[in-house]
Amino acid sequence: MAHDAPVSPLAPKTTPKVGAVEGVRFATAEAGIRYKGRTDVLLLALDEGTTVAGVFTKSKCPSAPVEWCRANLPKGTARALVVNSGNANAFTGAKGREATALTAKIAAKALGCGEDEIYLASTGVIGEPLDATKYEGVLDETATRLAPLPWIDPARAIMTTDTFPKLATATVKIEGVPVTIAGIAKGAGMIAPDMATMLSFVFTDAAIAAPALQALLSKGVTDSFNAVTIDGDTSTSDTLMLFATGAAAKHGAPVINDAKDPRLSRFRRALTGVLADLTEQVARDGEGARKxxxxxxxxxxxxxxxxxxxxxxxxxxxxxxxxxxxxxxxxxxxxxxxxxxxxxxxxxxxxxxxxxxxxxxxxxxxxxxxxxxxxxxxxxxxxxxxxxxxxxxxxxxxxxxxxxxxxxxxxxxxx
Amino acid sequence: MAHDAPVSPLAPKTTPKVGAVEGVRFATAEAGIRYKGRTDVLLLALDEGTTVAGVFTKSKCPSAPVEWCRANLPKGTARALVVNSGNANAFTGAKGREATALTAKIAAKALGCGEDEIYLASTGVIGEPLDATKYEGVLDETATRLAPLPWIDPARAIMTTDTFPKLATATVKIEGVPVTIAGIAKGAGMIAPDMATMLSFVFTDAAIAAPALQALLSKGVTDSFNAVTIDGDTSTSDTLMLFATGAAAKHGAPVINDAKDPRLSRFRRALTGVLADLTEQVARDGEGARKxxxxxxxxxxxxxxxxxxxxxxxxxxxxxxxxxxxxxxxxxxxxxxxxxxxxxxxxxxxxxxxxxxxxxxxxxxxxxxxxxxxxxxxxxxxxxxxxxxxxxxxxxxxxxxxxxxxxxxxxxxxx
Structure with missing residues (x-):
């Protein structure tokens, strides 16, 4: 129903051109999680050495994928992100935990990495068990098609009631070496009986240690994603993650261990800008929004x-x-x-x-x-x-x- | 606009029959506060010896009448209540204070009592100065028509966007002497650019000292008016007052000084029932409510x-x-x-x-x-x-x- 809704009158007039982030490749697929014939899964692979930070819903009743991500985050490294739409895997009890474990197992096998380096997000109906066996074969095949572009594909794959895909980007130099920031988001929309969610994933090829990355993200979210509200309701699945592949180090960028490192000043501003841009796009696509x-x-x-x-x-x-x-x-x-x-x-x-x-x-x-x-x-x-x-x-x-x-x-x- | 709205489908099927409360008389009038040809003021007179308790909005930006009532409440006695609709006298600065003072002066003169025994409530447009000179002559004339019945008149006079008048009553015995509780309320409705408000006034002929009355009201409100929400918004003017004329003492009812007095047990339950009844009527008349x-x-x-x-x-x-x-x-x-x-x-x-x-x-x-x-x-x-x-x-x-x-x-x- 809302999938047929016209594009928000507040949508940006143009879609930003987002370049490749070295170390990030992705592909989308139809896993049939809820509906047939619809792209409903994003597999995004990250090169070895990628660090990760995350900020999640404050709900006391978080979804199974949120709990999965929180549990893995202390390790600080990531090799893949799997996002599905159609089923939020929220309020699904023990079956929800089994579904996240199986999804990670299938993705880890497809990419040849550890299960605890897989990050997951789900959006869609709540309270319905997610049948992760549907990923079997699908993620293997998807892994053969990974590519660094175009970003519009993952941006579209994570949409539910959004009326336009949300992307933002910035390029800055760290010690003279150019690094890219690319982010995608899906908005705070709802379609009964689905519970939609705010999901956002931001990627960079900068080389930043996980604790510093977490500090940057936690600070950056204060005046962006934490400063937007559509209806005051909070999803059980809200997820914002920041991944740094570190590929720029190969081109001479320094490895940064402290969020307050003065060499990061431009990067910090650029990251804040990308987060603020995505946030404004979410507000512009609030359900029924005209202003x-x-x-x-x-x-x-x-x-x-x-x-x-x-x-x-x-x-x-x-x-x-x-x-x-x-x-x-x-x-x-x-x-x-x-x-x-x-x-x-x-x-x-x-x-x-x-x-x-x-x-x-x-x-x-x-x-x-x-x-x-x-x-x-x-x-x-x-x-x-x-x-x-x-x-x-x-x-x-x-x-x-x-x-x-x-x-x-x-x-x-x-x- | 909303004044022409059909009666809420959730309205009670019958209007309760509410008897006179000895020591309480009232009349309504057209003062032309905002519109011509519309009943917009209630003058309610209370016999000497009436005690009073009140609970008000928690807003940090209360209306002038709320500040007026709060200032008088420590005295503990009341001789009159003046309620107008059409203008909330809220966010009106120094002019708002002048308007409350002038209203009280005119009412005190009309009834021959002290200005600090007059209680005020206003509902209607916000930010417009209330011209209290319009009460001159009007309240004098209104005071000549005071009568103990029918309660439907004050219940209607305080309505704004309500689709039905709200009344509730109970009769109980204190030490074998019958006492009456009668209450009216107006609901939480809004009509742009008016800010409507929840107002409720409850009267009894029981003889209860002001501190005990306040304790009863403060406790009674917890599970009634403090347990209802229409849209989470809080008016600058919410007012709930309880007046006890003490007239039942002439018929042998005891004068009660302690809210925990066991002789009040039935009265407490009856008061709670009246407050809960009015609260439910407010919820049933929430704007646009169908359930x-x-x-x-x-x-x-x-x-x-x-x-x-x-x-x-x-x-x-x-x-x-x-x-x-x-x-x-x-x-x-x-x-x-x-x-x-x-x-x-x-x-x-x-x-x-x-x-x-x-x-x-x-x-x-x-x-x-x-x-x-x-x-x-x-x-x-x-x-x-x-x-x-x-x-x-x-x-x-x-x-x-x-x-x-x-x-x-x-x-x-x-x-």
Whole structure:
């Protein structure tokens, strides 16, 4: 149903050209996990020496693949990533663990590596056992077709309710040696009774030790994937992984062991940019989204406080429906600030839509021009700025509007 | 717009007959606060000796009337309640404080009592100054028409986007003397650009000292008004007040100074019942609601933990849209349990819709009959039970489904 949905009106106008990352090859296949005749598995092989970092859902009820990845991560090396759509292998009990073990066994045999160097992600229906025997033969055959390009293939293979594939890339130099970062993501969409998920995988040929890679990723996620919300709901399967093949070392790039190494400064910025780019694409493809909404909070008592206030606004159904209705309803912003539970004083609040200040010092801005604001609200991208007026804490989060289409997609109206 | 909405399909079939509460008289009027020709103010007079208790929004940006009530509450006595609709007097800065002071002055003059014995509540548009001079003359005239019945009048006067008036009552004996409890409420509805609010006022002729009354109300609210959510948004104006005129003392009822007094045991239960009844009516009149949803959590590590898990489920847009679609989507329940952040173990979870167990010990219940569950989901009232399997903490919260109508009501689609 949502697979036939038109491409989001907020989709980027062009798909970025993403180059090969030395040490990374991939192929996709039809394993028939849930439906026949549909690409539903991605096999991605990584050269020996690849390091790995990961950030996963905070859900107390994670999927079996999330538990599998968490268990392998301390080893710090990776040789393959297997992602399927159609079945999330979540809430599948002991059978779920057996399915991850069998998938890893089949992939390890196909690629000739250790099972504990295989990383897994699954997205799709929840609570249904995943029949991993379907991978037998399929992954062997897929392994014969591995290629370093085109990135659009894996980007498409991991889509579920996404209306466009999500890719981002950057090239920077480390000590004069060019390295590439390439990332793919699938968005936060749902199609009943499937539970979709945010998955993102980022690859680089830089040579970075696993602990440093983990530190880079954990920091990079703060203002990207952790600063986006579609509906406040958290999947049991959210997975973000960063793989570094180290192939650039062959061309003279240094092996970096410390995330704070000054030689990484450009790389850090580039990685942050790729993560932020993918995050914005996820927000632009939120279910039913017609507007991208950026919430900027300034003047909070701390960044943490600013984040909580921003998330309270971004998750408010009343704020999101107002944006859908192109209504600069600042009363609902006040409401959402008030319910956040963070330090705020009504009579110090200022609220702007775009650059137009609508409220100031606890009351409507006398200069507020409703016609100008209404015109602004017709834009595709809406910036809402709230100044708390108490301190120096700032933050920004991204979300989308809440439309009838969201309810239609997730309501699975059977009647 | 929503004022023309049809009565909620979940409305009670009959309106309860509510008797007079000795010491309470009221009348309504048209003050023209926002619209002409519409009843928009309730003046309710309380006999001398009336004690008062209140519970208010936790918002950090409360309305001026909420601040006014909070300031007066320590005095513990009340002579009048003035409620208007059309303007919430919220986020109105210094002008908001002036408006509450002027309203109280006019009401005190009309009734011949102290200004600090006047309680105020406002609901309607936010951020617009409330012109309290409109009460001049109006409240004087209204005070000449005060009568102890019918309760439907105040119940209707405080409505905004409610589709039916909300009343509840109980009669119990304290030491053999009958006392009455009568309550009215308005629901959690919104109509752009108005911010509606949950207001509830409960009255009794029992003779209960203010501190004891406050203790009764604070306890009573835990499993009623604090256990209901429509969309997770919190008004700047939520107000629940309990007034005790003490008139029953003239008929021999004791004056009670301690909330734990055993002579109050029946009264406590009756008060809890009235609050729970009003709460359920609010949930049944949630904007766009087509189903009342009761979330029962058992086996949590504590009641507090059970409450957080229940609220995580009740506020999940994905759970609420699934119920709207008559889909027993237990995967989304697992998701909402997982994101609550409370102790939970996937492999101990059980989930039931009605009496039908759909998931057990971390996987789909093998005996689960989809046809039977689908038939159950067609009901108006849906009970979802989640057993966490870890402890003895239980809780129950109420909500409603999330429909396209909710988005339509709050989206104010201008295009």
């Amino acid at each position: 991208l909404v950026r919430i900027h909070v300034t003047g909070a008592t701390s960044k943490k406080s600013a984040r909580r206030i921003a998330m309270s606004i971004a998750n408010s159904p009343l704020v999101k429906t107002a944006v859908a209705g192109e209504d600069a309803n600042w009363g609902r912003i006040v409401m959402a600030v008030g319910k956040a539970g963070e330090p705020a004083e009504r009579d110090r609040l200022s609220i702007s839509f775009g650059g137009i200040r609508v409220a100031h010092e606890g009351a409507r801005d006398p200069a507020y021009d409703e016609a100008e604001t209404s015109a602004y609200m017709k834009n595709d991208v809406i910036d809402i700025t709230v100044d708390i007026g108490l301190g120096r804490g700032t933050d920004r989060v991204m979300t989308c509007d809440l439309t009838k289409e969201y309810v239609a997609i997730n309501g699975d109206y059977r009647s | 009342l949803v009761r979330i029962h959590v058992t086996g949590a590590t504590s009641k507090k933990s059970a409450r957080r898990i229940a609220m995580s489920i009740a506020n999940s847009p994905l759970v609420k849209t699934a119920v709207a679609g008559e889909d027993a989507n237990w995967g989304r329940i697992v998701m909402a349990v997982g994101k609550a952040g409370e102790p939970a173990e996937r492999d101990r979870l059980s989930i039931s819709f009605g009496g039908i167990r759909v998931a057990h010990e971390g996987a789909r219940d093998p005996a689960y009959d989809e046809a039977e569950t689908s038939a159950y989901m067609k009901n108006d009232v849906i009970d979802i039970t989640v057993d966490i399997g870890l402890g003895r903490g239980t809780d129950r919260v109420m909500t409603c489904d999330l429909t396209k109508e909710y988005v339509a009501i709050n989206g104010d689609y201008r295009s």
